[in-house]
Amino acid sequence: MKTLHGLPPKVKSVSQLRRSSLWNHTGTTISRLREAPRDLPGAPPRLGPRCAIMHTPAFEERDVRQQSGAAPALRARAQRARRRRHRARPRRPGPVRRPARRRPHRGRTALPRPYRSGRHGGQPGPARRAGGPRRLPAAAGPRRAARALRHRPDGGSARPRLRRPEDVQRRTTEAALLQLGHGATALRTHVRIGDVQGLRSLEAVLQARRALNGLADMTAVAVPRLLTGVAGADGLAMLRDAVKMGAGVVGGCPDLDPDPAGYAEAVLEIAAEQGCPVDLHTDGEDPARLARLAAMAGGLRPGVTIGPCAGLARLPRETAARAAEQLAAAGVTVVSLPQGGCTGLERYGHEPVRTAPVRLLRAAGVRVTAGSGALRDPANPVGRGDPLEAAYLLASTGEAAPQTAYEAVSSAARATLGLPEVRVEAGFPAELLAVRGERIAGVLSLAYSRIVVHRGRVVARTSAVREYCDSAATVALDLPRQSQR
The missing domain is CATH 3.20.20.140 (Metal-dependent hydrolases)
Incomplete structure (x- = not known):
């Protein structure tokens, strides 16, 4: 068989070229593929300048095999690989995902089992984790x-x-x-x-x-x-x-x-x-x-x-x-x-x-x-x-x-106002206010972050974040530090 631009006669496709010793000389191989892209069976019709930056073996093999009958299976495998790489990539800190809650029925309070408590009657604050x-x-x-x-x-x-x-x-x-x-x-x-x-x-x-x-x-x-x-x-x-x-x-x-x-x-x-x-x-x-x-x-x-x-x-x-x-x-x-x-x-x-x-x-x-x-x-x-x-x-x-x-x-x-009574118990109107605090006195003095529920739906959310600069006291007391960004 005629040799194509100095390639050995046994190399007839890009996959065979990848397994050959010439693959180690990346620059030479890419230049030859640009000169004669149509002479290799199964190669894409035009590689162009993209090959200069996308010259990894996985990319070349994927492009060649997508033209063959094994394309669907290889495409699915490539998608799974992309998902794994995306999950492994470091992400920016985002909002904390909260566990799913039971949706109240028709604006009534339906608390999950750990929240239910009727021991305190109408006293505000029995439901708390x-x-x-x-x-x-x-x-x-x-x-x-x-x-x-x-x-x-x-x-x-x-x-x-x-x-x-x-x-x-x-x-x-x-x-x-x-x-x-x-x-x-x-x-x-x-x-x-x-x-x-x-x-x-x-x-x-x-x-x-x-x-x-x-x-x-x-x-x-x-x-x-x-x-x-x-x-x-x-x-x-x-x-x-x-x-x-x-x-x-x-x-x-x-x-x-x-x-x-x-x-x-x-x-x-x-x-x-x-x-x-x-x-x-x-x-x-x-x-x-x-x-x-x-x-x-x-x-x-x-x-x-x-x-x-x-x-x-x-x-x-x-x-x-x-x-x-x-x-x-x-x-x-x-x-x-x-x-x-x-x-x-x-x-x-x-x-x-x-x-x-x-x-x-x-x-x-x-x-x-x-x-x-x-x-x-x-x-x-x-x-x-x-x-x-x-x-x-x-x-x-x-x-x-x-x-x-x-x-x-x-x-x-x-x-x-003539409105029905509200208690933090199942069956009462879901008109709630979630705040941080051990007791009512702490809630009244430091209730910066709040979650407001109206008719069983969260209608307002206020978040307050407090951070401290780096110091010996911050490390010793394990205080939240300022972001470096």
């Missing part, structure tokens, strides 16, 4: 102003002014997602109606509520400015229209009306007419006014909520205790705002903000919850909307024990 996150009933926000996340670019606060409905919807959505990330799966937001704005702000909040369906439950509270006198006729009509539009709660600010008692009476009358709960903004500094409100609210028990009632803390203890007993007899719930002021009262920086006397109210039998109040607006330019922070402030100021403080933002808040 050793070293794992503590599962608690999800928090709820019983009071938040709709004019949230409003501030000047320079960091100072500005008085509220007319806003477009799309701006109100955007701010409401941002504030709701902020609180959802903190662990609140149920919210109640107060919306001002009337004046120049009319019902446009309420319509924007209702659109935001529809957009948040499946992430969080939001209830809108219609808050008119005036309800008495000649100017109050329009407010009464607009309040009824707001309830028909979709506002679930009737609210108001009696302290801003010339006739606070008449204002409260009008709100309670419309609530009884429409079958809605009541949520009123009041400072509670007048004990006679609170006594009259408690007498009028007795017929709607337990659907009347007032707050923030910081004025009770400025009254003499005997007077405040007497007012608390009247509120307890009428079944009125008090929402305190440990994190700051309230936009509804329109008092910006006149005096230091104080919270309601929670311990005194609870001793009288009043159901007390804690809300976030204003979020970065004139009443509280640094509001965060964190329910755990509200519970932390109640516990740190001595108004409640850590366990009681968390109940004020979880079980008591849900009862105020």
Whole structure:
């Protein structure tokens, strides 16, 4: 047989060439294959410049055999080899894969067997693995102003002014997602109606509520400015229209009306007419006014909520205790705002903000919850909307024990909103908050990483990573080190 470009006569294919001694001279072999690629039986029609970088024996043999009848089997073997090489390759550190969990049925809690425990009843925290996150009933926000996340670019606060409905919807959505990330799966937001704005702000909040369906439950509270006198006729009509539009709660600010008692009476009358709960903004500094409100609210028990009632803390203890007993007899719930002021009262920086006397109210039998109040607006330019922070402030100021403080933002808040009870047990609504901590006190002080479950689905996850630089103390204490990348 004719010799092809200096190759021995016995070499008739690339596979025979690979087994020959000429294969050791890689550069010579590749150059000859480029010169005469079509003279070798079974060789690909054009090798081209690729052979200069893909000249391993496995590549040449694979290319030749793919043209033969053994191609399918060799291709499968090559794919398996690629998978093995991919698995053996070092990878970048990624998110930790968590074991599969049982999916709750129709929004009910279905815990795996190691998590089930009914020994502690309704106490938050029976379900917990050793070293794992503590599962608690999800928090709820019983009071938040709709004019949230409003501030000047320079960091100072500005008085509220007319806003477009799309701006109100955007701010409401941002504030709701902020609180959802903190662990609140149920919210109640107060919306001002009337004046120049009319019902446009309420319509924007209702659109935001529809957009948040499946992430969080939001209830809108219609808050008119005036309800008495000649100017109050329009407010009464607009309040009824707001309830028909979709506002679930009737609210108001009696302290801003010339006739606070008449204002409260009008709100309670419309609530009884429409079958809605009541949520009123009041400072509670007048004990006679609170006594009259408690007498009028007795017929709607337990659907009347007032707050923030910081004025009770400025009254003499005997007077405040007497007012608390009247509120307890009428079944009125008090929402305190440990994190700051309230936009509804329109008092910006006149005096230091104080919270309601929670311990005194609870001793009288009043159901007390804690809300976030204003979020970065004139009443509280640094509001965060964190329910755990509200519970932390109640516990740190001595108004409640850590366990009681968390109940004020979880079980008591849900009862105020008219939502079913949540326990970390099978069969209850899957509204959960997973945080790290050995006890409730540790959860309130260091709950940075959180997992929020709403209707049996994880809707928010917040992760906090703490690392330390390399030092002798880091090595001795086995502390997490900073990444080298």
